[in-house]
Amino acid sequence: MKVDGKKVFWNEYQKDIADDQYYFVRSCIRQNFFPGAEEAFIRILRNDLGKDLYTDPNHTTCTGIGYHVDLVKLETTMTVIARQFSLMAEAGYHNFVISCVTSFGLYNEILDIWEKHPEIEEQVRDYLYRSTEREFRIPENLVHASDIIFKFKDQIAAKTRYKLVNQYTGKPLQVVEHIGCHYAKIFPEKGIGGAEHPYVLAGLIESLGGEVIDYPEKRMCCGFGFRQYFIKASRGYSLSCTYRKMKSMEPYQPDLIVTNCPGCNFFFDRWQYVISETKGETYGEEGNGIPVLTYEEVAALALGYDPWHLGLQMHQVAVEPLLGKMGVDYDPAVKYIGFSGKQLSKPQIPDLLKVY
Amino acid sequence: MKRTEADCIIIGAGPAGLKAGTILQSLGYKIFILEKEYQPGGKLLLWNTLFPHDESAMEILNPLLKDQKKNIMTSVQIETITKSPEEFTVADQNQTIYTSPALFISTGFKPFNAGRKEEYGYGIYDNVITSVELEDKLKNNNITMTNGKVPGKVAMIHCVGSRDIKVGNEYCSSVCCITGIKQAMELGKRIPGIQVSCLYMDLRLNGRFYEDNYKMAQMSHKIQFIRGRLSETNEDVDGSLVIRYEDTLAGKPAKMIVDMIVLLVGMQLDKSVSRICPLINEQTGTDGFFGTGKIDFSSNPQKDGLFFAGACTGPKNITESMNEASRVAFEVHHFLKNSLISEIHDRHDRFRLQNS
Numbered sequence: 001m002k003v004d005g006k007k008v009f010w011n012e013y014q015k016d017i018a019d020d021q022y023y024f025v026r027s028c029i030r031q032n033f034f035p036g037a038e039e040a041f042i043r044i045l046r047n048d049l050g051k052d053l054y055t056d057p058n059h060t061t062c063t064g065i066g067y068h069v070d071l072v073k074l075e076t077t078m079t080v081i082a083r084q085f086s087l088m089a090e091a092g093y094h095n096f097v098i099s100c101v102t103s104f105g106l107y108n109e110i111l112d113i114w115e116k117h118p119e120i121e122e123q124v125r126d127y128l129y130r131s132t133e134r135e136f137r138i139p140e141n142l143v144h145a146s147d148i149i150f151k152f153k154d155q156i157a158a159k160t161r162y163k164l165v166n167q168y169t170g171k172p173l174q175v176v177e178h179i180g181c182h183y184a185k186i187f188p189e190k191g192i193g194g195a196e197h198p199y200v201l202a203g204l205i206e207s208l209g210g211e212v213i214d215y216p217e218k219r220m221c222c223g224f225g226f227r228q229y230f231i232k233a234s235r236g237y238s239l240s241c242t243y244r245k246m247k248s249m250e251p252y253q254p255d256l257i258v259t260n261c262p263g264c265n266f267f268f269d270r271w272q273y274v275i276s277e278t279k280g281e282t283y284g285e286e287g288n289g290i291p292v293l294t295y296e297e298v299a300a301l302a303l304g305y306d307p308w309h310l311g312l313q314m315h316q317v318a319v320e321p322l323l324g325k326m327g328v329d330y331d332p333a334v335k336y337i338g339f340s341g342k343q344l345s346k347p348q349i350p351d352l353l354k355v356y
Numbered sequence: 357m358k359r360t361e362a363d364c365i366i367i368g369a370g371p372a373g374l375k376a377g378t379i380l381q382s383l384g385y386k387i388f389i390l391e392k393e394y395q396p397g398g399k400l401l402l403w404n405t406l407f408p409h410d411e412s413a414m415e416i417l418n419p420l421l422k423d424q425k426k427n428i429m430t431s432v433q434i435e436t437i438t439k440s441p442e443e444f445t446v447a448d449q450n451q452t453i454y455t456s457p458a459l460f461i462s463t464g465f466k467p468f469n470a471g472r473k474e475e476y477g478y479g480i481y482d483n484v485i486t487s488v489e490l491e492d493k494l495k496n497n498n499i500t501m502t503n504g505k506v507p508g509k510v511a512m513i514h515c516v517g518s519r520d521i522k523v524g525n526e527y528c529s530s531v532c533c534i535t536g537i538k539q540a541m542e543l544g545k546r547i548p549g550i551q552v553s554c555l556y557m558d559l560r561l562n563g564r565f566y567e568d569n570y571k572m573a574q575m576s577h578k579i580q581f582i583r584g585r586l587s588e589t590n591e592d593v594d595g596s597l598v599i600r601y602e603d604t605l606a607g608k609p610a611k612m613i614v615d616m617i618v619l620l621v622g623m624q625l626d627k628s629v630s631r632i633c634p635l636i637n638e639q640t641g642t643d644g645f646f647g648t649g650k651i652d653f654s655s656n657p658q659k660d661g662l663f664f665a666g667a668c669t670g671p672k673n674i675t676e677s678m679n680e681a682s683r684v685a686f687e688v689h690h691f692l693k694n695s696l697i698s699e700i701h702d703r704h705d706r707f708r709l710q711n712s
């Protein structure tokens with residue numbers, strides 16, 4: 001492997017990422033799956049980096065999942081997205097930041113349609129006006145939230161309390177990075193590092209002291225793949241994709257998987273449990289799984305945020321082995337105590353996959 | 357500043373330029389062959405043995421250089437090319453000026469930059485090489501991988517940078533199928549028991565004796581031919597290469613594990629002269645090579661003293677390059693003869709006018 005060779009691609013795929021004043025749109029599903037992740041992004045930007053970030057309670061879904069499973073018509077999707085842009089302008093912002101990779105792909109797809117077919121954009125302006133009496137402006141800068149973390153990775157690294165370094169061995173942690181398909185596979189030029197050898201997460205991992213693993217099934221889908229999962233009959237297909245990826249990364253003994261897409265994060269995390277139950281296999285040390293974190297969760301953990309405040313107890317695969325390796329100072333006793341101080345219900349202990 | 361006059365300046369001392377030089381010199385013309393590299397010979401310097409008859413490249417080159425050495429200027433970096441009604445003026449990095457009524461362009465081709473097919477892993481994975489690099493290994497009789505071992509299984513990938521809309525080269529490079537066969541057989545001869553698979557789009561073997569080579573490859577060397585398109589290359593933990601391709605006959609995705617991949621790179625125009633001379637650049641055809649490719653030569657750009665031959669007018673093998681160079685050399689001869697006749701007529705007319 002020639003890492004210098006990868007740098008050539010990384011240099012070719014750069015993009016403009018605004019410096020400040022962001023209008024943030026959330027993901028529909030992330031807050032249910034990993035409730036602390038978006039909150040961590042907001043806190044890092046506002047508190048650690050001193051940026052102005054606006055979260056708007058009025059924005060809605062982008063319709064991405066409905067659109068990709070053919071439930072929502074393209075015209076409807078475009079009008080919904082036009083409304084989000086209109087909300088951004090109303091709030092006085094120009095830089096649009098998207099939490100979800102599916103949304104990011106969809107926004108870019110629609111901007112591309114409008115650029116190539118201005119008559120469609122005009123039609124959508126009309127739809128929006130007729131349905132809401134709103135007008136919209138196309139953002140000056142439109143990026144994914146992981147792009148912002150990438151942009152400030154060195155600033156984040158300079159403030160970290162913990163590194164992605166194994167405190168027992170002094171060696172860099174071995175990290176799998178997985179990029180959501182819709183981040184760069186539709187428009188490679190919109191992704192940092194392009195579609196084949198993306199750098200958006202690899203750059204962050206390197207800055208935090210970890211080492212990225214390049215394994216054979218790296219570029220394959222996580223298994224979510226919309227129809228694969230949403231159509232119940234093909235869920236086995238979703239599971240077998242994840243299984244293939246896990247088997248492919250297993251020989252590299254990863255300490256951590258980092259993703260930038262809600263679906264990928266969920267499926268790597270939850271399917272490890274299902275695989276353990278159905279195949280009797282686990283991929284971490286001594287019956288543990290491989291912890292799966294989002295880019296903000298990793299950054300926040302390195303910055304010293306409390307893992308339970310980050311909601312890491314909501315991950316199916318226990319994060320304790322990773323916390324141990326990173327040397328994170330945490331209290332195991334309060335893992336299932338909520339913000340309100342009340343005891344949360346504890347998960348059932350599976351047969352194989354270790355849970356603490 | 358040194359000024360040198362000639363009847364024809366030839367740019368490029370590959371097989372085409374050298375062949376044209378030999379003919380024009382034998383017809384009594386004063387010529388100069390300007391070559392940017394420090395040695396004349398073009399790609400003949402790089403290749404080991406040549407299809408279709410396994411001839412040694414050096415044995416083809418040596419007779420072409422015979423009696424011509426004094427005409428060949430090497431390490432010439434051409435800086436400007438201009439034209440007046442009477443002549444072309446070529447200036448190099450040492451401010452040496454060459455003038456001549458005819459300019460013969462035989463600048464050949466540049467191999468496609470395989471790094472542009474990011475998914476093939478060239479420049480990233482250790483044992484992904486190009487056909488140009490394999491020729492070098494064959495020439496030095498050192499067919500080893502980066503770990504010093506001899507490969508046991510090799511995949512040769514056809515159409516790399518040719519017939520590919522994505523990279524902007526829709527044409528067929530015409531020699532890479534047979535080059536792949538030549539190289540696969542050579543590997544078979546040198547490494548007993550080696551398994552070589554050629555992944556082709558369709559085999560374009562429309563040169564004399566090419567089919568014989570194809571048959572020999574299968575019968576004597578057990579080369580496997582798979583109609584398949586590579587989709588991605590990855591490296592496994594043991595350094596072997598995992599390739600994913602579509603078997604286009606079976607209509608199924610497939611996987612293969614090999615030690616080495618050889619990318620059969622296509623041809624692209626060497627733009628070093630068209631970049632500095634608009635007159636030459638104007639003659640670039642829609643496929644990126646010089647000339648129109650029309651049967652009717654009169655519609656070709658061989659007028660006003662500007663001539664083109666060899667791989668710079670489209671992908672060709674060595675025989676075709678030299679054949680075209682021979683034909684065009686005779687056109688230069690006609691042009692120079694006609695120029696001489698019209699000059700004599702002019703002089704005669706001027707003489708009559710002065711004395712009437």
Ligand SMILES: Cc1cc2nc3c(=O)[nH]c(=O)nc-3n(C[C@H](O)[C@H](O)[C@H](O)COP(=O)(O)OP(=O)(O)OC[C@H]3O[C@@H](n4cnc5c(N)ncnc54)[C@H](O)[C@@H]3O)c2cc1C
Nearest residue numbers: 368370371372392398399406407464465628666667673674
């Ligand atoms: C991997 C591979 C293997 C091949 N093997 C065979 C084979 O076995 N048999 C066969 O018949 N064909 C083979 N070919 C094809 C063969 O290489 C070409 O047909 C041949 O090289 C064309 O000759 P040419 O003189 O037109 O161009 P080239 O050989 O490319 O020569 C052009 C010359 O012009 C020079 N030049 C370019 N720009 C300038 C400039 N601005 N100033 C001065 N000099 C300049 C270059 O340095 C070069 O010396 C192979 C091709 C490939 C890619």
Ligand code: SF4
Nearest residue numbers: 515518528529532533
């Ligand atoms: S000669 Fe063969 S390998 Fe080369 S571009 Fe044509 S079909 Fe592809």
